Amino acid sequence: PLGNGYPEAPDNSLPILIAGGVGIASIFPLAEKLSDKAHLFYGGRNKDELLILDKLRGTVKELAISTDDGSLGEKGTVVDMLNKFLTQHSSLTSQHLIYACGPHPMLEAVSKLALEKGLRGYVSMEESMACGVGACLSCVVKTKDGYKRVCKEGPVFDAEEIIW
Numbered sequence: 109p110l111g112n113g114y115p116e117a118p119d120n121s122l123p124i125l126i127a128g129g130v131g132i133a134s135i136f137p138l139a140e141k142l143s144d145k146a147h148l149f150y151g152g153r154n155k156d157e158l159l160i161l162d163k164l165r166g167t168v169k170e171l172a173i174s175t176d177d178g179s180l181g182e183k184g185t186v187v188d189m190l191n192k193f194l195t196q197h198s199s200l201t202s203q204h205l206i207y208a209c210g211p212h213p214m215l216e217a218v219s220k221l222a223l224e225k226g227l228r229g230y231v232s233m234e235e236s237m238a239c240g241v242g243a244c245l246s247c248v249v250k251t252k253d254g255y256k257r258v259c260k261e262g263p264v265f266d267a268e269e270i271i272w
């Protein structure tokens with residue numbers, strides 16, 4: 109409920125949503141909004157970590173699932189799966205727009221991959237928050253414009269803005 113939200117996807121864009129584990133809670137409202145325009149990549153350590161799959165299948169255009177242990181979907185990380193997809197669809201790079209939420213290492217890998225492939229995108233940062241109102245600075249992340257508070261200036265940042 110704190111801070112900003114995901115920016116709108118322009119009409120001519122092809123949104124790619126990436127969720128790791130409980131990051132699906134942040135991505136799901138966006139998946140509902142974009143519905144048949146959205147490709148959703150959803151990964152976790154194992155199948156028990158992946159939630160609301162039936163609901164997701166009926167919501168987005170394409171749902172790609174991965175688990176680290178191979179218990180559901182493709183074996184590997186969601187970043188591996190995304191990399192494969194972007195390589196196969198490189199002709200659409202200018203239209204792809206990334207929206208990601210998940211653990212810090214996943215967001216870092218997704219952002220670096222997106223930038224390397226020339227894609228634009230947004231990441232929703234997860235940090236511990238003590239006050240939630242911008243006073244304690246416990247939630248700061250390093251950006252190109254200095255430190256920013258996830259609870260106030262975030263949690264959603266342009267992927268290019270974060271210094272990992």
Ligand code: FES
Pocket residue numbers: 236237238239240241242243244245246247248257258259260
């Ligand atoms: Fe205190 Fe963000 S949680 S400044």
